[in-house]
Amino acid sequence: MKQFIKDIKFMKQAMMRKVIYALIPIILSAIYFFGWRVLTLLAVVSFFGALTEWVFVRKTTGKITEAVWVTSILFTLTLPPSTPYWVAIIGIIFGVLFGKMVFGGFGKNPFNPALVGRAFIYVNFPSFMTVEWIQPFNGFPGGFAHYTGQLIDTVAEATPMLLFRSTGQMLDWNQVLLGNVSGSIGETSAILILLAGIYLLVTKTASKETVFSVLGSFIIMSLILTLLGFAQVPNPIYGLFSGGLLFGAIFMATDPISSPKTKEGRVVYGIIIGVVTVIIRGFALFAGGIMFAILIGNTFAPIIDEAVNALKASKKAKLAKEVSHG
Template identity: 70%
Template sequence: MNLSLKNIKFMKQMMMRKVVYSLIPLVLAGIYFFGWRVLALLIVVNFFGCATEWVFVRKTTKKITEAVFVTNVLFTLTLPPSTPYWIAIIGIIFGVLFGKMVFGGFGKNPFNPALVGRAFIYVNFPEFLTLHWTKPVGGLLGGFTSYLGENIDAVTQSTPMLIFRASGDQLPLTKLLFGNIGGSIGETSAILIILAAIYLIYTKTAAKETIFSVITGFLVMSGVFYIAGFEQVLNPIYGLFAGGLLFGAVFMATDPISSPKTFEARIVYGLLIGAITVIIRSFALFAGGIMFAILIGNTFAPIMDEAVKSIKNSRKAKEVKNG
């Protein structure tokens, strides 16, 4: 295998570049909060993610897609900062391989590759993704002066979702907005995610109906349970900014390949993801339900599109018959 730079060619995809641009502030914030290990982890993941796709296209006329960079960055941002490199490598190889390449490559994958990879290591190596968290680095320069922040041993000082599950306590909303909390690298700062969403919507890179329907489904379902008195259900507004809901809604659910193509199906798709997230968060073993909710939504996305098309065709046939 001759993996030299002259043999590597990338397919230019402007839409994917825009997604990468929107993720740069989150990467910088990750370094600021947790240290330079975030960048090191990102470099390692990008190398093995690109190499995995290259293995499949090296003897064909196809090129490595720039979409793989989106997969690599998103996957990295869903990891705790202290995730061992070998686990990250296994995750990204599995995600690119079984989440995309085995289905024929870019444009044919039914599931979000980044989430496929994360779900795989989440299930197989749960300790490293649910118990090992990093305390944000303090000071003016934050993590830019450190390799990695201090480890957090106590569950009651870890992530917003785990803190609520362990003690029922809730962190100040200001911490959730600015990101000065423990958690996965890219899921901590709600403000940066919201700014990225505005950019992606403005540039027509992400479907706004998907983003808003995920949020709506989450708020409605959590609101119903919260008002009904279920103690394990978070306040809807607090839950919106905790646990990666916004990150998943903006960057994962809007994946143009694994999400529905029709407007109506996107609405149903988003509402389904939002509602399932609440159920998994509140009544299942997993604190972060958005990952599994999106993968479930991916499963039904093609069916939703077909249902919408069938209904529209049926209506047209009736109009022609009655006209």
């Protein structure tokens, strides 16, 4: 541990820093809604995420990527506020280790490391990830005057998607848009996530093809199923602004390493994620769905690029042949 603190060096990555800038308002709002435990959890997760990467790079480059900080922050923001520290530590170590370092480190991971870690603890510690939620604070100073909030023990005060699945009830739009609802640490405020998304798109940090294809396909698929009478699927707009869809589409699906490299491929990739999210939300056991949808999209990303490049090469060869015979 002392050696880690002594030898720590960072690899500067401007793109990763922009993502961190976009996340700062979301972190501050999370503290307001859920208390200072959010910050201590973030600090613990970031430390162990960086430590895990350092173990692998200490004898080569010796530098920790700024990407691991992004991974740690994103992972923390997808957790319920009451997640035990030890569960979060296991999750981030697993995510960085098996979602990134075993594949060769930064730039070689086929899956989003933050989601790999979250999926692991979601499956192995479901009670901490799906049952225990915190009642958000209201008014000034909100969570800035508290370490943490009260645990919720009734369905009527659960997260927007859990509430809809259990009772068919939808929360007030003001709550969903502002973030004054129970849920994962950084996924509740639709407005802040949208503003962060605009910043990332304007600075060309996030792929517009991915973001718009995820959101567009989600809306279309939700609308189709709603019109067909599937009561377990909420109307497209409510589904868009509740749960972790916006956060996943803007911060997770756009990971440049685990998503396709071609523009056409990113559109197909986004469509897969949007459609699969609706299917999982409506027909599977999970109230969210975006996490597993993105990991499924990651699986197909290399194949999608291969198919796109093959089609382009085929069209180019066909055009060249037509020209030569012209």
